[in-house]
Amino acid sequence: MKIQGKMFIWLAVFILATAVVYGVWAKEPAGATALFLAFGLSVMIGYYLTFTARRVDTGAQDNKEADVADDSGEVGFFSPHSWQPLALGFGGALAFLSVAVGWWLMYFSAPIILVAVWGWVFEYYRGENRTQ
Incomplete structure (x- = not known):
């Protein structure tokens, strides 16, 4: 989860820079607003993932020596018969x-x-x- 949190934080930095450049260059409020909202959403997801990563065990995605099979297992319960x-x-x-x-x-x-x-x-x- 640490990797995903860092990815979303870096994505937020990129979106913020893009929003500022777009807002100054295009002078179009709808696109700039959408980019700033995407920045806020990316920050929220990144913060949640980094906050949660401190409270849970280290996953296989955080281990550089892990195999794909190390992260296998039950993901959760999904209803198989729901309409x-x-x-x-x-x-x-x-x-x-x-x-x-x-x-x-x-x-x-x-x-x-x-x-x-x-x-x-x-x-x-x-x-x-x-x-x-």
Whole structure:
């Protein structure tokens, strides 16, 4: 994680320099604002990764003598049978379509998004998976 944190911090420095040069040279506020926001996002990610790297064990990516197989193992738990991402994708597509077609379409997409997020968060708290 130390390597990733340093990469994001250096990326933030590059984006900041690019934002300053772009803001002075182009005199266009939308692009400069987007670059400054990208700088802030990169700083937040870099800070999080370097802060977390101090609290966890050294990973294989921080060891110069490590093999690829040293970082293998369980990454996390991912639900193999969830239909909620499909519903969330459909609701998100409708929401983005409402920007082009008309904001009235958001009345149909917002409930789909809310139900999909609710179902995805609580899918293991109902039915046969519920804990007593």
